[in-house]
Amino acid sequence: MNTIKYLALPLLAVSLVMTGCANRKPTTDANATTNPNSVNTSGLSEDAALNAQNLAGASSKGVTEANKAFLAKRVVHFDYDSSDLSNEDYQTLQAHAQFLVANANSKIALTGHTDERGTREYNMALGERRAKAVQSYLITNGVNASQLEAVSYGKEMPINAGHNEAAWKENRRVELNYEAVPPLLK
Template identity: 80%
Template sequence: MEIKMNAMKLFVLPVLATALVMTGCASRKPAAPVSAANTPSTATTVSTEGLSEDAALNAKNLTGASAKGVTAANRAFLAKRVVHFDYDSSDLSTEDYQTLQAHAQFLIANANSRVALTGHTDERGTREYNMALGERRAKAVQSYLITNGVNPQQLEAVSYGKEMPINPGHNEAAWKENRRVEINYEAVPPLLK
């Protein structure tokens, strides 16, 4: 009887783990856009280059932006909302530290700000592997922000794996663009004017 239970555990646990990864975080829906009637008259300029279509729309439609924690020195870094990764890696690059530090400072100064960190991969590899890699990437950014003082309640790490490429190409240039974490403000984004 005990042998049967152990054999069943060996079968059921991997199946459950695979099912969790398969359904994973990709079922998260982006926040609904805000109507033009609710948009503040203060214009913000956020770089949406490198963001998926939904994330770019959300970045443009957020209300309640804050200038608190935005300085002349970190304005350009706050406008950057994408962190890129090397192939098959979830290690942060030194080029991204200033961007992440600027976002950490803003989030610390604005306790009502909320951010979704969406991890993405290129098309190579299985769906399951890429979902896990996208999650590791999002969690690497989340960990960096928390280590630098951001309240974990302000952050949500999500993986879309290879499901939402921003460049549909099948070459190294496209793959490089698709290996990313997007920093999507869902409440109280930086006011960049």
């Protein structure tokens, strides 16, 4: 019995190695040597390739010295009971739009939030209007709708637990959360 075990183990190991080697393709991506953030995704499904690119790091495509500071900002704030974008946020959203247009594999979740005042239902709707306002602006500026997901958390996830105007002002926001291929801001 022990002899069979000792013969079967090496055979199993060799067959696993051979199977893995037969499926592995050599790296032929020209960017693999010139771009340290690129990975060879040939032979992978679209989703697997997207995940591999995301794991490899961020993208510098569409990132300029002029828009780095705006790309670093990932929160847009709103006035009380409003889903109107402020003039201050247009440059931030424009920088993110330019990055997303230049990086078709990038995906972003737009999460809408409110302060604690008002009913849960009202705040869920207001958070959604805020997220949709940001989504609409990005789409108007050339971003593919499939790169965006608008979600509302209403008053459920405050960033500041205070019960005053300063806390409420921080909580009235949309967060821009990159889920795939975020900007490289080095």
